[in-house]
Structure formats: C-alpha cells, structure tokens
Amino acid sequence: METEIETSQDSYFLSGMGTPIAISVSLLGLLIATSFAEGRDLDGGYISAAFLISFSAMLPACAGRVTNLIPFNSGMIRAASLSLVLLLLSLVANWVDPSNFNHMFVATFVTIGLVTSILNESGRFEESALFLSTVLGMRLAAFHAAHLGIAAPGPSALVDIQRAAIGSSFFSFWLASISLGVIVMVLLRGTLEDRGKGSMFSSIPFFGENREVLAYPALIFIGFLIPVIWVGHISDLSEFSQGSHLGVVWAIFSSIIVLLFAFFRSEGWHVLSSMLAINWVLYTIGHLHEIGNELPSLFSEDGFIGSFTWFFLGFWLNFLGIFFASRGTFGDVAPRRDRGGFRIWWEANSYPVMVAIAFIVALVVRTAWNVIPAMNAAGTGLWDMTGGSDPWYMKRVVDYVIAERSHLIFDYDRAYPSGGINPRPPLFSWSLALGALALSWLLEISPDQAVWWSMSALPAIYGALIVLPIAGIATRAHSKRSGIFAAWMIALMPGHMSRSTFAMSDHDSFAMLFLAIAFYFWMRALENLEHKQVFEKTSTNPLYILAGMRDTWKRNPALMANATMSGIAFSVMALGWKGFVYGPGILFLAYSFQVAVNIFRGKDSLQFTSAALQMMITSIIIPAPFYAWPGMNLLFAPSGMQPMFYIVGFTFAVGWVSSSFRDKPWLLVVMGGTALFGSILAMLFSLQYADLYNGWDILFTGGFYFSKNKIFGTIGEAQAPDRGVLFASYGPIVALIAIGCSFVLLWRGSRRSKSGLTLLGLWTIIATYMAWTAGRFIINATPAMAVAGGIGISMLWGSANFSAFTKVWRNSGIGTPRTRFKSLWPATKSRPGVPAMIMVLLLISSQHATYGIDSGIPRGEQSAYEVDQSIYEIAPDILRQDFFNLFSLMNSKPYDPFETGLWYMGTFGPSFNSQGWNEAYEWLSEQDNSTPFSQRPAFVSWWDYGFQALSSGQHPTVADNFQSGIPNSGAMLLSAGQEDTLSLFIATLALGDRNLNGGEMSQEFRSVLESSMTEEQIDEFSNILYNGDCDSCKQFAMDRTMALRAVY
Secondary structure: OHHHHHHHHHHHHHHHHHHHHHHHHHHHHHHHHHHHHOOOOOOHHHHHHHHHHHHHHHHHHHHHOOHHHOOOOOHHHHHHHHHHHHHHHHHHHHHHOOOOOOHHHHHHHHHHHHHHHHHHHOOOHHHHHHHHHHHHHHHHHHHHHHOOHHHOOOOHHHHHHHHHHHHHHHHHHHHHHHHHHHHHHHHHEOOOEOOOOOOOOOOOOOOOOOOHHHHHHHHHHHHHHHHHHHHHOOOOHHHHHOOOOOOHHHHHHHHHHHHHHHHHHHHOOHHHHHHHHHHHHHHHHHHHHHOOOOOOHHHHOOHHHHHHHHHHHHHHHHHHHHHHHHOOOOOOOOOOOOOOHHHHHHHHHHHHHHHHHHHHHHHHHHHOOOHHHHHOOOOOOOOOOOOOOHHHHHHHHHHHHHHHOOOOOEEOOOOOOOOEEOOOOOHHHHHHHHHHHHHHHHHOOOHHHHHHHHHHHHHHHHHHHOHHHHHHHHHHHOOHHHHHHHHHHHHOOHHHHOOOOOOOOOOHHHHHHHHHHHHHHHHHHHHOOOOOOOOOOOOOOOHHHHHHHHHHHHHOHHHHHHHHHHHHHHHHHHOOOHHHHHHHHHHHHHHHHHHHHHHHHOOOOHHHHHHHHHHHHHHHHOOHHHHOOOOOOOOOOOOOOHHHHHHHHHHHHHHHHHHHOOOOOHHHHHHHHHHHHHHHHHHHHHHHHOOOOOHHHHHHOOOOOOOOOOHHHHOHHHOOOOHHHHHHOOOHHHHHHHHHHHHHHHHHHHHHOOHHHHHHHHHHHHHHHHHHHOHHHHHHHHHHHHHHHHHHHHHHHHHHOHHHHHHHHHHOOOOOHHHHHHOHHHHHHHOOHHHHHHHHHHHHHHHHHHHHHHHHOOOOOHHHHHHHHHHHOOOOHHHHOOEOOOEOOOOOOOOOHHHHOOOOOOOOOOOOOOHHHHHHHHHHHOOOOOOOHHHOOOEOOOHHHHHHHHHOOOOOEOOOOOOOOHHHHHHHHOOOOHHHHHHHHHHHHHHHHHHHOOOOOOHHHHHHHHOOOOHHHHHHHHHHHHOOOOHHHHHHHHHOOOOOOOOO
16 A cells, blocks of 8 residues: 555656656756747856756746645645745755856746645646746747847947847747647647646647647747847847838747637638638748849739739639648548537627736737837837826935935925925825835845836836725626627727836826726725614614614625725725826715615615725725825825815715605605705805815815816916817727717616616716816726616627527528538627627727737837728728729729828827937036036926926926926016026025024025125015914015006
8 A cells, every 4th residue: 555655656756757857857948949040159157057047947847736735724824835936946056056046046946846735735737837838938048139130239320220120039939939839738738747727728738639730839939939049040130120021020920829729620611721721821932022032023013913812722722722621631521419519609708808818918909019219219219108197206206215215295395495395195105116126136136226127117017906905896797708899999099008018107097906906996886785674773863873883794794805905905095196086086976876866766875885885985094104204294285185075074964864864755854865965065155255264165176186287377287178189088989989988888777776887887987077177087086987888789799689690591501611601690680789890890899909019109100100001901902902093992092101191000109209309408407417406497488397307317407207496497488688687596595594493594595595685675675575364464564565546
C-alpha cells in the first residue's frame, strides 16, 4: 500500500511539472529560434539572460502545480505557505546577486507561484498553463524587442519610429508566445495533463478526440510569427516607417478570422467557412499590394483594368469555393439538428469572453496611439500630456507626494503671491504616486521616470476598467446579452474615451469608475429589497427609522451589506473628486420617486430608507477626516460635503413620512409630506432672502456646482455643447435608443415595483439633461448611456424574435446549402424584424467603432491618416469604380486625405501641445534656475495656462485653473500701459505680503518701498490696501474719490 501511495505521488509530481516545463522550454526555444533566424549574436550572455527569465517563471510554476503534496488540509494555506517560501527564496537571491536576480525576478517568481498554486488548488490546469504562457511570454517578448536590430540608439528624429518598431516586435512575440503555450497545453491534455474543472476549457475536447483543436491555435501562432520574423529582418528604421510589412494588427484580425472559421466548421457551415477563408486571403494579398509590395503587373494596374482584375479573381475564387463546399468537398453539407461543440462552448462562455475582450479593446484603443506622442513632445522630446492645463497640476501634486511622502495641502506658488490650498481630494493623485513608486521598485528606474508612466497609464486603465461594473449593472437589470452590449458601448464611447486616454491625467476616469461601482452595488442591494412591513405597528418617533435600520441588518443583511459597499465606492469617489455628490443625488431622486409610488400602493419603505441611509452615511463618514481637515474646511463648505447633509436630511425626512405614516390614507401622507417639505424649502428661501444663509442656492445648484457666473462664460466646457457633438459623444443611434429606453425602464420599474429599473431610467434622463446644459457633464452621462443603450439594443433584438425567424427558416427547407440560402427569403418576409435588426446592429457597431477609434487617436497625428486609409481600403476598388461616368456603388472621388481631409477620422481625439508651446514652457523652465522656486518671478497669464506654467514652466503663477488670481491677472493683461502694469504688480505683491504676515506689511517689503516712496506715501498706500467693508472704510474711500459738483 505504501508503495502504491509513493508511486501515485511520484506520478502526480511528474505530471504536474510536465506542462510548466514544456511551455517554458517551448517559449525559450521560440526566442532562440527567432533570434537565430534574425541573425542575432547568440553569445553566452544572451542565452544565459534568456534562460534566467525562463527559469524565473518555470520553477515557481512547477512548485505551484504540486501544492497538493504540501501536508496541509487547507488549499489556501498550502498556496500561502508556498508563496511565502518563494518570496523568501527570491529575496535571498536578490540580496546575494541583485544584478541577475533583480526586482522583476522577485515579482515574477512570487506572482507565478502564487497564482499557479491557487489555480492548481481549484483544478484549473488549463488556466494555469495560459497564465504561465502570458507572463513568461511577456518577459521574453520584452527581452526579444529590446535586442531588436533596428532598436539600437539612433538619430532623435527617428525615435518615434524606433519605439513603434519595438512595440510591434514586443506585441507580436508576446501573442505568438501565448498561442504557442496554448498549442503545448492542447498537446499535453489527456496525457501529462488532466482535464481541468474550469468552464472555459473543460469542455474543449482532447487532441486525440478532435485534431482540429490543434490546427486552429497553430494557424494563430503562424499568424503572429509572421510579423515577428518580418520585423526582425527589417534592416533600418526608414524601411520600417514605409509600413510595407504585415504587422501585429493584421495578425490579430487573422486570429479572429481563424476563430470564426472554426465556428463555421463546427456548425457545418462549409460554404461560409470557405468564403471567409478565400476572402481573407484575397484581402491579405491586396493589403500587401496596397502597403507597397510588388505583385504581377496585371494586379498592379490602376483604374478599371486593375479593379476588374481583382473583381474577376475574387468572383471566380468565391464561385469555386461555393461550388466545392456545396458538394461536400470540405465536409458533410447535411444540416445539423443539434448545436455544434463550438456553439455549446460559446453559449456557456460568451459573457466573460466578450466582456474581457471589451476591456482589452478599451485599454488598447485608449493607449495604442497615445504612448509614442506622449513620450516625445513636439519640439522638446520630453513627456507631454493631453487635456489642457489641468493634468499638469496633478503632476505637481504627485511629484510632491513622491518627494515628501505627504499630501500637498497649501501651495504657496499658485495664486501668487498669497498662495492657496490644493482643493482636490487626495486619493487619485496618491494612486498615481503609489503607482509610480511601485514601477520605480519593479523596473529599478528613478521615480522621475516612473511617475510619467504611472500618470499616463493609470487613467487609461481606470477608463478601461469601467467596462466591468457597467456590464454588471446591465446584466443584473436585464440580461447577460445587455451586459455584453453595454460593455462594448462604454469601451468605445467617444464621450468617455476622450477623457480617459493615455496621458490624460485627470480624475474623470477614476471618478466614473467608482461611480459605476457604486451604482453596481446599489443595484445588487435593490435586488434584495423587500417592500414588506418591518414592524407591525408604526411610530412617529424619529428613532423609528434607526430601529428600522437595526432590524433590517438582522432580516436582510445582503441588502445592507451591498448598500454599505455602494457607500464605500462613493467614499472612494469622494476622496478623488469633490463633485461626487451628484451620484448620491441621483440615487436620492430615484429613491424619492420609488417611495412616492410605494405611498400610493400602501407598501412599507422602511427597508428602502434603511439601505439608502446606510449608503449615504457611509459615503460621508469615510471621507469626512479629509473634508474636515482644518486647512481644507470642506466638511461644511457648499462645494464640499454640505450638499450631502441635505441629501441625508431629506432622505431621513422622506423615509420618516412614508414609513411612520405607512398605515394612513395616502392623500393624508402626501398632504403632510408636502407641508413638511414646503415649510423646509420656505425657511431656506427666507434665510437666503434675508442674506442670512444661502441654503436655497446650495440645495438647487448642488453646492454651486451647477450654477453659472461670469467666469463660467470663459470656460468652454461650462457652455451647452453643440448638439451634434453631444449625440456623437455617445453615438447618435445609441443615444436615441438609450433615451427612449430610459422612459421604458422608468415605466416598467414603477409598474412592477422594480426599483433598479426606476433608478436606471431616472439616471439616464438626469444625466442627459446635465450633458445637454454643459459640455463638462458629457462624460458624467456616459455610464448611464452605455447601460440604457445596451439594455435598449437587447430589447430590440429580443423583440425581433430570432427564434421564430429560425423556425420559419428551418420549415422552409435547409437540406442543402442552396435551399438554406433560398429559405432566407420566406423567413425574412415572415419576420422582417430580424434582418432589420441586423442592419441596425451593423450600423451601430460600425459607427460606434469608428467614433471610438477616432477618439483614441490624437488630432493631427500620422496614425489618424493611416487608420483612415485602412478603413478606406477595406472596400474592393470595383465598388468605387465610376462606370461610364454615370454611377458607382460607393464614393468614387479620388482619396487624398492630405488635400481633402480625412474621410472617417478627425472628429474626436485628444490634443497634445504644439511645438511652440512646448518650447516656450521649456524656455521658461530654464530661467532663474539659481533662484529658489518660490522666489522666482511669477508667470502672469489668463487662468487657462497657470497649471502648466507652474509644473512644466517651473515658475509660480498669479492665476490658475482653480480660478484664483483672476482679477489680478485680468487687470494686468488689460492694463493701459507700463505704468498701470507696474502699479498692479506692486499692489498684488503688497496684498500677498499682507496676507502672509498676519495682515501687516512686513519690514522687508516696507524697506523696498522706502527706496521709491516717502513715509507718508507708504502709510497712505498701506491704508488703501487695508481698507475693508465698514462705515468708516466707506467714508475713507469716498474722501479719496473724484466727484463732479454742479454749481447753480
């Protein structure tokens, strides 16, 4: 018996380590083979470095696969103990030889061991192999790209091309490594590797059961290997810049084609699969010709001859494909009466796959076209950021946090010379600072370099992460199909994309992410809401509400726990953006609406009130220490936390009226509630009318957030946006569907007592109104538009009744490919909504994808022209051919975007600074270097430029984007001459001196004035500065005011 146990353990030990070893060796072999093919010098240093990278991943992966041999009963304890051992080993190795066993080695060693052990304990063997392929492939791809032949240092003018080549090589090799890892995993499943328990891979057959499971990843691997080898053989950067090679984008789309081909084959749709393969090969050949590769002269002709040649070739190849596929050459043409294996897998896994792909696409589009321009500012070659001047103050705050390890509360160098607080909450800037410190440790680079990567990348990551809660909200409100649609809506929505791209270092993406998370948990709370009576008897004592909260925690802990999580998310949002109040404000309006419905229906709202108060109080308590900080004074400030106290107070009042008088006639409750709230509003109005307290404006303007003043007239985003831009920011069709769906959701929610639907309807309507009034609220409406749009599209798809269409189609005859095609017409006549909905989906997807990609490409960059031309070249030339100067199926005008402008791109997109601005700020930063920062002359401009002058120009500023110093700078800019300007300079400096010295003029400043003024003049000047608002002060001003007197 002991011998059998030992043999079993040895077998488990060997089989567990087999897959990690095979994958590591395969990926290392791929690196050596491609390097040899490129003609690299494979010396001992190169091989040893590559082996060390592979070893840092293989050893912990092997250890993680045999955690069952660790003598502990708990799987989590086994995984934790192994991770601790790996951490100690890696730290010792780093201490002994830090040059070889660097921090990246430590991170890789521990991370792979931890994740692999967790996956192994849960029986997810395929996911473990995929994770190893991803991490090791990334490490080897970075090593491969760093040693690219054309990556050697060259002229600064070619640095963008060089970085593009490195990026192309990196991603091609990385994706090739992942696909190679999948090939190895497929080969070993059923031999050294058991079938895992994860739903993603467990249903995939073994290689021995179906040979095609190896063919498809092999084709994908070849597709990614082509750009790896092709780029590696390019001799110089000028050749790479011509773009005459197949790159990683082509390989990605080739992978999608392969997967579609596999789906068609699985379903027995051999005609479609043959047409797909033929046309992709034709497109690839045509693309090779378009990017500058030579083809036979017949195919290179311009005009009608060339177009007709391509049409002739495509027509006959498709004809032959259809001909042979229809006769069973490529497989049985008999219709399937059951679902194919691919479809079964897809139905089980489509939601996580599509949402994950939406996240990846969202991240790629937000970063791909912005990294290189951000790293190489026009004219200076320094880092740059988009979004105007605002992100530059964030850079100043992050620099301060990294240097001082504390938050910047008071900034003496803005609003010069008085200085001012930094009113921005700390969490977003601290997340950027901590990201920079983590990168600095991991990559062992200086914080000055790491901070740029953190500040540029994290906002894009936050922007992409919003895909997950948005999908969750739509899924819980309607269906998984709605979640998929909503995820893709927000992933490519221009209004959100334009505020969350790489190098857009503002808090918008951070705030919208946690707003969506808060709404997600609130939706989960509403799912557990019960409009049942909590107590048999009611009480008019206000403590009745607190008793209800206590009892709700006992009866319905899921409701209160999710409400608390929603409050925590709002707290995180509050610690990153002061304008967070509008989120709980929307929830309050939805709560009030539902409570009003409950009053008419005689239902108890005590549980609803308890959850609402739990959420709101949580969102106050957590950020309260920062808002109450004496230097900030934001706890009771109108622009701080004060509106939240109104919201909590009114929530309590609404809940008290509806719950305490639950058993009274609804008319009496409505009249009493109206009297109560009317008296509260009347009191607020009276206090404001008497100039005692401006609570009325605070309540109805969200702490003046929605109010407008003279300064707002100078802010572009505070104005109502152009209606075309507004609808295009969400996608015109998506916006119309979302607005229409919001009223449907509001109606259904109120009729069926589904508070979640009511919330989504009101959220969309309110957010739309906000965006209609001011451009700065466009991004605030994007989550609601994505959710309502996704649900609306899903509703339309469901109403098209695809199942009925399929039934008619089958009944019309599907025995052969010909009859299947002919049966489409009677099915279309019977259910015309299906083809109409397909056309709508094609229109939405093409429009949304075009606008989304356009939003991710910086304005004026060459990338916009390349993408525009790629879209133009998708259509065959024959469709643009002008026959006899009479007609053409598509636009036949000559395509010359440099002369006529871009056809598809150029509507949206971030903007980097021009060369003139960059050089001006660089020049300014080089002045007064020997003078301490705060002693340097201040920069005077209109407020728009203050932050960048402060951070990039390295000089104090008089006016800034917090709208400080505007009277001073405005007067200086509009002064009549040199004398006025100098007098304003002196007055501004004098006011600052007084503010910094307890209201008195400092002796240092007075001594400077004595060189130009008499003692009497100085005293008079001082009296003018200190003149305030009192009766004697007014007389002081009147005595010195010129007056006209009429003499009769």
